[in-house]
Amino acid sequence: MKKALIAVFSISLTAGTLYLTYSQVKDYFIKKLVKSWxxxxxxxxxxLSEEQIKSLKEELDKLYLWEVKLLAKYSEKxxxxxxxxxxxxxxxxxxEKKILERADLKSVDAILFGT
Numbered sequence: 001m002k003k004a005l006i007a008v009f010s011i012s013l014t015a016g017t018l019y020l021t022y023s024q025v026k027d028y029f030i031k032k033l034v035k036s037w038x039x040x041x042x043x044x045x046x047x048l049s050e051e052q053i054k055s056l057k058e059e060l061d062k063l064y065l066w067e068v069k070l071l072a073k074y075s076e077k078x079x080x081x082x083x084x085x086x087x088x089x090x091x092x093x094x095x096e097k098k099i100l101e102r103a104d105l106k107s108v109d110a111i112l113f114g115t
Contacts, residue, residue: 026065030057033072040079040111052107059103067099078112 034056041048048056060068074090094100105112 022065026061026068029065029068029072030060033060033068033075036072036075036079037108037111041108044110046110048107056105056107059105062103063099067097070094070097071099071103075112 034053037056038048038053060071063071070090070093074087074094077087077090
C-alpha cells in the first residue's frame with residue numbers, strides 16, 4: 001500500500017512540475033512576442049491599446065507552446081522584412097496547423113502581413 005501511495009504521489013508531483021514548467025515557458029514566449037509587436041507597432045505609428053494587448057495575450061494563450069514559437073519565428077522574420085521565399089515555408093506551416101484561424105490576431109495584421 002505504501003509503495004502504491006508513493007508511486008502515485010511521485011507521478012502527481014512530476015506531472016504537476018512538468019505542467020508548471022510548460023505553462024511558465026509558454027507565458028514567457030507570449031510576453032516576448034507581444035512585446036516585440038508593441039515595439040513594432042510604435043515604429044509604424046499604430047500603437048496597440050491596453051485592451052488589444054490583453055486580447056492578444058488571451059488569443060495566444062489558446063495556442064500550444066510550439067505554435068506560439070512558430071508564430072514568433074514568423075513574426076521575427078516578418079518584422080525584419082526578409083524575402084518572401086524565406087517566409088513561404090513558415091506560412092505553409094501556419095496554414096497547415098490553422099493557427100491564424102484559431103487565434104484572432106487582427107490587431108497585428110499590419111505588423112505580420114504588412115496590411
